[in-house]
Amino acid sequence: xxxxxxxxxxxxxxxxxxxxxxxxxxxxxxxxxxxxxxxxxxxxxxxxxxxxxxxxxxxxxxxxxxxxxxxxxxxxxxxxxxxxxxxxxxxxxxxxxxxxxxxxxxxxxxxxxxxxxxxxxxxxxxxxxxxxxxxxxxxxxxxxxxxxxxxxxxxxxxxxx
Amino acid sequence: xxxxxxxxxxxxxxxxxxxxxxxxxxxxxxxxxxxxxxxxxxxxxxxxxxxxxxxxxxxxxxxxxxxxxxxxxxxxxxxxxxxxxxxxxxxxxxxxxxxxxxxxxxxxxxxxxxxxxxxxxxxxxxxxxxxxxxxxxxxxxxxxxxxxxxxxxxxxxxxxx
Numbered sequence: 212x213x214x215x216x217x218x219x220x221x222x223x224x225x226x227x228x229x230x231x232x233x234x235x236x237x238x239x240x241x242x243x244x245x246x247x248x249x250x251x252x253x254x255x256x257x258x259x260x261x262x263x264x265x266x267x268x269x270x271x272x273x274x275x276x277x278x279x280x281x282x283x284x285x286x287x288x289x290x291x292x293x294x295x296x297x298x299x300x301x302x303x304x305x306x307x308x309x310x311x312x313x314x315x316x317x318x319x320x321x322x323x324x325x326x327x328x329x330x331x332x333x334x335x336x337x338x339x340x341x342x343x344x345x346x347x348x349x350x351x352x353x354x355x356x357x358x359x360x361x362x363x364x365x366x367x368x369x370x371x372x
Numbered sequence: 373x374x375x376x377x378x379x380x381x382x383x384x385x386x387x388x389x390x391x392x393x394x395x396x397x398x399x400x401x402x403x404x405x406x407x408x409x410x411x412x413x414x415x416x417x418x419x420x421x422x423x424x425x426x427x428x429x430x431x432x433x434x435x436x437x438x439x440x441x442x443x444x445x446x447x448x449x450x451x452x453x454x455x456x457x458x459x460x461x462x463x464x465x466x467x468x469x470x471x472x473x474x475x476x477x478x479x480x481x482x483x484x485x486x487x488x489x490x491x492x493x494x495x496x497x498x499x500x501x502x503x504x505x506x507x508x509x510x511x512x513x514x515x516x517x518x519x520x521x522x523x524x525x526x527x528x529x530x531x532x533x
Contacts, residue, residue, distance in 0.1 A: 223471070268429065268453060291452070291470050292429060304465040304472050309452050309480045310384075311465050311502040317472035341472040 215298060217321050217337055223346050225338045227358045232331040235324040237369040239296045242322060248274070251368050254360035261285075266293055271307035288312060291319070298323055316348050317341050334362065376459060378482050378498055384507050386499045388519045393492040396485040398530040400457045403483060409435070412529050415521035422446075427454055432468035449473060452480070459484055477509050478502050495523065 219226055231238070241247045245262040253259045253276050260283060261275040273287030289307055292300035299322040303314035323335040336358055340346045380387055392399070402408045406423040414420045414437050421444060422436040434448030450468055453461035460483040464475035484496040497519055501507045 217469075300470060302466060302470060302472070305463060305480065308378075308500070309461060309463060310500050311463070311475075311478035311480060311506070313502060314472070319466065319470045319472060339469070339471050341474060345472070 216323055216335065219337060220339075222343050223340050225340075225346055225349060225354045226335060227355065227362065228333070228335045229359075229362060230327050230331060231334050231362070231366050233366055233369045234330060235296050235326055235332045237372055238324050238332050238334060238365065239299075240372075241365045241369050242299060247368065251364035252361055253277075254357050254364070263287075265307070266290060268292060269305075269307065269309045272301050273306075288314070296324065316345055316352070318345070318349065336362075377484055377496065380498060381500075383504050384501050386501075386507055386510060386515045387496060388516065388523065389494070389496045390520075390523060391488050391492060392495050392523065392527050394527055394530045395491060396457050396487055396493045398533055399485050399493050399495060399526065400460075401533075402526045402530050403460060408529065412525035413522055414438075415518050415525070424448075426468070427451060429453060430466075430468065430470045433462050434467075449475070457485065477506055477513070479506070479510065497523075 241251060243264060243266055245264050248262050249259040252274065256279040258277045259274050260277045263271050263273045265271045268291055270290045271287065272290055273285065276284045276286060288301050288303040289305050289309065290301045292298060300319065302319040304312060304317050304319065306312040317340065319339045321337045321339065325333040327333045338349055338354060340349060402412060404425060404427055406425050410420040410423050413435065417440040419438045420435050421438045424432050424434045426432045429452055431451045432448065433451055434446065437445045437447060449462050449464040450466050450470065451462045453459060461480065463480040465473060465478050465480065467473040478501065480500045482498045486494040488494045499510055499515060501510060
């Protein structure tokens with residue numbers, strides 16, 4: 212459902228909105244090319260060690276997070292909506308081919324990229340949860356710091372591109 | 373992901389395949405018009421008393437089932453893929469706008485309609501589960517009898533159309 216921009220539900224959703232000095236095309240590449248995504252998606256000292264990205268509704272989006280101690284945690288889901296350069300929606304509640312998937316904190320994420328008029332991007336990432344408890348659990352897990360630090364890494368990476 | 377036909381996973385999926393003497397356009401209408409769906413979707417003596425059908429990816433698909441005792445159970449999810457007259461995919465794991473949703477037996481369903489060459493339809497409905505336990509639970513709930521009886525009702529209804 213391509214309602215753009217997504218109307219936030221403040222009781223159940225979390226969002227990160229920020230203007231960045233990176234063009235929408237470059238932000239899009241950072242999100243959709245596995246070799247780029249691995250370099251920024253996990254806030255340091257965490258790292259992404261593997262990534263599969265099949266960019267279409269029902270296509271797999273999976274990645275493995277490595278902790279500083281070296282433990283690896285596979286995670287992921289599938290894409291639901293893909294509008295090149297503008298909008299990317301994925302969920303952890305389904306896996307490739309839309310098969311139901313177990314998620315600790317069930318979440319769908321929406322990325323919206325809008326040209327900011329000076330060459331950069333208004334970057335908006337929204338996490339949609341089942342209920343207020345899901346929102347709170349995700350917030351306590353460090354949504355704002357984590358997604359913000361990852362975005363800093365994306366900007367640093369793509370500013371060199 | 374419009375892989376057509378959907379490749380069955382016999383360990384986790386359930387399917388109903390049957391040739392029916394109703395044209396694909398009429399089967400499609402029975403599935404996508406609330407006033408028609410209410411007349412066949414629940415195997416008697418169960419009934420559907422309400423239905424919302426927003427036919428697009430992320431659009432709501434909800435319905436209320438009434439038991440013979442008069443108890444009502446709302447159920448539903450959202451659509452994931454809609455190819456008019458051919459293919460309909462919905463999941464109980466997400467609700468309108470792709471928000472995560474709690475489902476007792478998490479399921480995604482795929483309906484595939486193919487002209488059978490003699491005016492009717494090869495009707496295929498597949499239920500995709502999280503795992504073999506989900507498959508077993510849904511089978512024990514009466515998948516084959518329930519979906520089969522509902523299809524009989526669809527055929528009876530649309531044969532009069």
